[in-house]
Amino acid sequence: MPATKRKTKAEDSAVKPAQLLKFYREMLLIRRFEEKAGQMYGMGLIGGFCHLYIGQEAVVVGMQAALTPQDAVVTSYRDHGHMLACGMDPKGVMAELTGRRGGYSKGKGGSMHMFSREKNFFGGHGIVGAQVPIGTGIAFGYRYRAEDNVCLTYFGDGAVNQGQVYESFNMAQLWKLPAVYIIENNRYGMGTSIERASSTIDFYHRGAAHGIPGAAVDGMDVLAVQEAGLRAVGHARAGKGPYILEMQTYRYRGHSMSDPAKYRSKEEVEKMRTQHDPIEQLGKLLVERKAADEAALKKIDREVKDIITAAAAFAQESPEPDPSELYTDVLLSA
Amino acid sequence: MRNAAGEITYAQALYEATVQEMERDAGVFVYGLGVDDPIGMYGTTLDLHKKFGADRNFDTPLSEDAMTGIGIGAALAGLRPIHVHQRMDFLMLCMNQLVNIAAKASYMYAGQVQVPMVVRGIIGRSWGQGAQHSQSLHAFFMHVPGLKVVAPVTPHDAKGCMIAAIRDNNPVVFMEHRMLYNNRGFVPPEAYEVPFGKARVLAEGDDLTLVAISHMVVEAIRARAHLAEVGIGVEVIDPVSLAPLDMDTIARSVEKTGRLLVVDNDWTNCGASAEIIAETVERFQGKRAVRVARLGYAPVPCPTTKPLENLYYQNGRTIALKAYDMVKGGVGHWEPHGEDAKEIAEFKGPF
Numbered sequence: 001m002p003a004t005k006r007k008t009k010a011e012d013s014a015v016k017p018a019q020l021l022k023f024y025r026e027m028l029l030i031r032r033f034e035e036k037a038g039q040m041y042g043m044g045l046i047g048g049f050c051h052l053y054i055g056q057e058a059v060v061v062g063m064q065a066a067l068t069p070q071d072a073v074v075t076s077y078r079d080h081g082h083m084l085a086c087g088m089d090p091k092g093v094m095a096e097l098t099g100r101r102g103g104y105s106k107g108k109g110g111s112m113h114m115f116s117r118e119k120n121f122f123g124g125h126g127i128v129g130a131q132v133p134i135g136t137g138i139a140f141g142y143r144y145r146a147e148d149n150v151c152l153t154y155f156g157d158g159a160v161n162q163g164q165v166y167e168s169f170n171m172a173q174l175w176k177l178p179a180v181y182i183i184e185n186n187r188y189g190m191g192t193s194i195e196r197a198s199s200t201i202d203f204y205h206r207g208a209a210h211g212i213p214g215a216a217v218d219g220m221d222v223l224a225v226q227e228a229g230l231r232a233v234g235h236a237r238a239g240k241g242p243y244i245l246e247m248q249t250y251r252y253r254g255h256s257m258s259d260p261a262k263y264r265s266k267e268e269v270e271k272m273r274t275q276h277d278p279i280e281q282l283g284k285l286l287v288e289r290k291a292a293d294e295a296a297l298k299k300i301d302r303e304v305k306d307i308i309t310a311a312a313a314f315a316q317e318s319p320e321p322d323p324s325e326l327y328t329d330v331l332l333s334a
Numbered sequence: 335m336r337n338a339a340g341e342i343t344y345a346q347a348l349y350e351a352t353v354q355e356m357e358r359d360a361g362v363f364v365y366g367l368g369v370d371d372p373i374g375m376y377g378t379t380l381d382l383h384k385k386f387g388a389d390r391n392f393d394t395p396l397s398e399d400a401m402t403g404i405g406i407g408a409a410l411a412g413l414r415p416i417h418v419h420q421r422m423d424f425l426m427l428c429m430n431q432l433v434n435i436a437a438k439a440s441y442m443y444a445g446q447v448q449v450p451m452v453v454r455g456i457i458g459r460s461w462g463q464g465a466q467h468s469q470s471l472h473a474f475f476m477h478v479p480g481l482k483v484v485a486p487v488t489p490h491d492a493k494g495c496m497i498a499a500i501r502d503n504n505p506v507v508f509m510e511h512r513m514l515y516n517n518r519g520f521v522p523p524e525a526y527e528v529p530f531g532k533a534r535v536l537a538e539g540d541d542l543t544l545v546a547i548s549h550m551v552v553e554a555i556r557a558r559a560h561l562a563e564v565g566i567g568v569e570v571i572d573p574v575s576l577a578p579l580d581m582d583t584i585a586r587s588v589e590k591t592g593r594l595l596v597v598d599n600d601w602t603n604c605g606a607s608a609e610i611i612a613e614t615v616e617r618f619q620g621k622r623a624v625r626v627a628r629l630g631y632a633p634v635p636c637p638t639t640k641p642l643e644n645l646y647y648q649n650g651r652t653i654a655l656k657a658y659d660m661v662k663g664g665v666g667h668w669e670p671h672g673e674d675a676k677e678i679a680e681f682k683g684p685f
Contacts, residue, residue, distance in 0.1 A: 053683040070413075106444040115443035122410055123443065127434045133400035134435065144363070144389060144413060151407075163631020164430075167400030174395070329445035330479050 004201035015223055017291035023065070023222045024286060025192045027057040027279045027301050030081040031302075033090055036096055037080065040312060043256050046097045048133070049111045049126075053081035055220075055252040058278035059184055060085035062225025063152060066233045070147075072120040074135040075154035077112040078184075078251075079124035082154065086119040090130055094315035097186040102318030106325055122151075128189075129162030131153055132181070136168040139236075150236045158189020160203050166210075169242065173210040176241040179230045181207070183246045184219065190255040191263040204246035212242050219247030220276040345515040347489040348378040351496035354384050354525045359414060362500055363390040365401070366418030366454075369408075373684060375456075376515050377416055402453070406436050406505075409449045414500055422455035422509065423469045436505040437480030448503040452496075457511045457599065458624065459647070460681040465635035470548065470600040475507045475545070476577045476609065483577040484531055485509040485548040489519040491574055494528025501527065501614065511549035511599065513677055531578035535587065539567030541661050543587040544653070547606055548599040553675065556650025558658060560572035560670035566661050574605055580685060582611050588614055593625045593660050597653055602630035625660055629653060649675060 016206075034052045041050050053060075056078075064085040067073075067187070075082045083093050088104065096103030096114055104114040112126040122138055125131040135153025142149045159165065160183055171178040172179045183203045185193050194201045204214035225247065232243035250272045254261040261269075287294040335342050335350075342350070356362045364379050370393050374380030382391035394401050395540045398419070404413040419425055425432070436449045456469040475483045482504055486495040492510070499506040536551065537558055546554035551572045556566040569587050573579055588594045594614055596607035607628035618624045654670045662668075 074407075101536050102606065104444075105442060105446075106445050109442040113442035115446050117446060122407075123439075125435065127430060130430055131395040131436060132404065133403020133431065134407040136400065137404035137409075138411045139407075140404055141408045141411025141413050144408065162402060165399075167395070167397035168403070170395055171397065171400065282473065329441045331482070332445065332448050 009230045013054045014281050015226070016287065017286070019065070020282065020286055020289075020291055021300070022280050023061055023163045024279065025304065026061045026085060027282065028301060028304045029090070029221065029307065030057045030061070030084050031094050031279060032304050033084060033311070036308045036312050037094065038257070040098070040315075044165060045157065045316060049302045050097065051078040051111065051208070052253045053078055053251070053276070054186060055187060055272065055277075056249045057081055058222035058225055059182070059219045059247045059249055062222040063182060063229045065226045066229030067150070067152065070120065071233070072122055072135075072138050072149065072151040072229045072238065073154070074122040074131050074138065074151065075124060076128060076131055076156060076159065077124055077126050078156070079112065079114070080316070083114060083116070083121055083124075084120045086116065088114070088116050088119050088121060090311035091249070091314040094311040095318045098319035099320070100315060102314060107321045108325065109278075129159035129165055131155065132159065132165045135144040136172050136177060136179055139172065139177040140175065140201070142178055143175070148237065148264070150180055150233050152180050152182055154184055156189060157183065157185040157194050157203060158192070158197065160206060161198060165206075169207050169210045169212055172242040173207070176239060178236040178239070179242040180236050181242060183244065184249055185246055186249050186251045187265065188251075188255065191259065195265070202246075204244055207242070207244045212244055214244035214246065216246045216248060218250030220278045220281065222278055222282055239273065294322065335456075337518070340520050340523075341518040342489055342521050343515065343672065344489045344492050344510075345377045345522045347493035348496055348510070349380060349501075350521070351384065351493040351525075352379065353385070355497055355500045356382065356390060358525070361413040362416065363395050363413065363415035364416045365392050365405070366420070367394055367396060368420060369393060369418050375420065376684065378519070378680055379418065398424050402428040402431035403435070405451050406439070406449055409445055409451045410439070414450045415593045416452040416454060416500065418454045418492060420456055421467045422457050422471055423591065424506075425453065425455050425471060428453070429474070432475070432481065432507075433478050437478045440576050441480060447656060449505045450503045452499045452508050453505065454508045455512060457509060458512070459549070460643075460678050461683065462638035464638040468574055468636040470509065472507070472509055472547075472576055473600060473605040473609075476579075476606060480504070481577060482506040482575065484530060484575045485511075486528070486574055487514060487548065487572050489517060489521045489553040491528050491534075493521050494526050495530070495574065497525055498530060502530070510549060510602065512623035513549050514552070514683065516677070528574065530575035532575070533571050533573045533583040533628050535569060535583065536572055537568070537570045539569045539591070540571040541591055542593040542595060542657050543569050543571060543584065543591045544595050544597065544657065545584055545610055546570065546597045547576070550597040550599045550648065553648060553650045553653055554597055555676065556672070557653035560650060560654035560672065563670075564658065564668060565656065568657060575598050579610070581610075581617070584610065584619050585623055588618065588624055589622070592623065594627075595653070595657050596626065596628045597648055598630040600629045601628055603635060605630060605634065607657060626661055629656055629657060672679065
């Protein structure tokens with residue numbers, strides 16, 4: 001099956017205003033959460049790894065709108081946005097970043113390792129690409145039990161060169177698993193540009209050898225993402241097997257907090273920020289369609305900021321874990 | 335399957351355990367290269383797909399790395415996979431998934447998830463298995479918190495450990511030595527668990543404690559018979575499970591004998607034998623003088639040609655000689671007599 005390159009424009013969409021406002025709020029929540037996390041990192045309240053999602057918000061928010069609550073999500077280490085999009089509590093996520101008892105993993109997992117059975121979020125994973133077979137296995141579990149769910153597996157343009165990705169593609173297609181693979185192409189694997197790392201950069205073609213359909217999507221346009229997501233998820237849920245979506249997106253910050261991102265020009269970043277920002281684009285559309293005015297958008301911003309302020313406070317007030325926690329959860333009782 | 339004495343083979347014991355657990359729990363499934371072929375992994379998975387359906391016993395592509403991840407994903411989604419590797423050596427391709435994800439998931443996510451997965455690794459030997467089809471590698475897995483490692487020797491323990499492994503909520507690396515597959519022993523027909531972390535004292539003795547791992551238990555029993563001829567009493571201990579490891583049982587025996595020889599089905603350096611010796615010395619230092627030694631594979635990759643392969647492995651006689659030296663303090667000369675182990679010399683496959 002040939003891969004198709006399709007782009008949709010937000011302007012053409014017939015999505016209802018309430019849905020647009022919801023997207024706006026969800027993207028803004030991720031943006032403000034990440035800004036706060038970056039700020040707290042600078043203050044020494046968060047240490048170690050912290051990979052910010054700023055710039056890529058439309059990808060997870062658009063994809064989540066294509067899912068049912070029973071569907072699963074698994075991703076790599078740049079995972080705060082995915083968790084918030086799944087509906088996980090910003091307090092629990094932020095408290096995990098500060099290493100506190102109230103964190104999703106009681107401070108034992110940190111930025112890269114949180115999990116929510118309630119929200120069907122199967123983790124942040126730290127080994128690049130290793131979550132791809134995991135997501136494939138979750139999809140296998142759904143098919144095994146004849147459940148109608150789909151598993152979304154996110155990975156980046158760096159992970160796309162890992163061998164286990166292709167092992168997974170082969171099996172997902174061979175067994176027609178309800179798996180949707182989302183390649184978040186933000187153009188840099190740490191500091192290595194896609195041109196320097198990949199023999200071909202049309203990543204949506206990467207399933208072609210296995211007959212897996214793929215599509216490139218403007219990942220800065222939440223409506224384009226949702227539309228492509230609905231198509232891909234529908235395909236997988238219908239028992240037709242896996243689908244690949246390449247989200248063309250961009251991260252404004254460095255790979256991690258310790259990366260000054262000197263491998264790219266300021267102009268390149270500035271151009272994305274000013275011309276393609278997913279939140280600003282949607283804000284403009286809301287105003288143009290008279291779904292909201294500036295005052296209404298500001299009100300959303302204030303509400304989101306309140307949520308983030310409360311999360312940041314919780315993350316600093318929650319106690320540190322008891323020393324005994326060092327030894328728990330290594331092995332589970334039978 | 336059973337003879338008049340209620341005995342079945344090691345391979346049949348594994349099969350029986352798997353069938354009983356698949357009947358009990360619809361979430362248990364078996365997968366791996368060749369599990370549904372007509373030989374059925376030496377009989378251990380024979381025709382399970384006919385009995386339980388092709389969804390529950392299936393062949394896989396040669397993709398050990400991702401296949402392990404798929405098993406972990408399925409386990410996270412609530413199933414109980416049994417991943418079979420015809421040779422332990424191929425587990426090297428699964429290390430990332432096993433060590434970085436399976437072993438750590440419950441800890442990283444603070445006990446919210448479990449990975450109830452059994453990884454069966456079959457250890458090859460004889461007829462030129464060579465460097466890449468003969469390794470045990472249990473030390474790699476014992477090293478990692480979050481993994482359990484078991485190496486049952488008798489048909490009874492093979493069945494009980496398999497049932498316990500399937501029911502365990504943690505990832506279990508299940509080691510099976512190919513040379514044990516045709517051994518017969520009494521196996522209760524009903525389902526039962528052999529608990530992990532409990533060693534077996536297979537034979538008692540006062541002069542030396544002999545801890546042997548996997549197939550080396552068979553050779554240790556032969557060594558004990560040799561030593562009995564010269565009046566040396568050997569206590570043979572099979573740890574059964576290597577992680578968790580029952581050091582208390584071993585230490586109790588060493589307290590009595592004052593001598594510990596560990597024979598591993600693996601290299602000695604940084605291995606299970608090194609670990610058992612180190613823990614023993616830590617327990618007894620300053621309290622009691624203990625003589626310790628270990629034996630294992632020659633420190634080389636496994637050769638294929640028979641004359642060299644025979645030198646590579648320990649056997650009843652080499653073990654007996656070492657034990658004799660430990661007890662007699664190097665005084666006197668003795669040469670144990672007897673034939674080489676028949677099951678090895680006569681082994682003609684299938685591999």
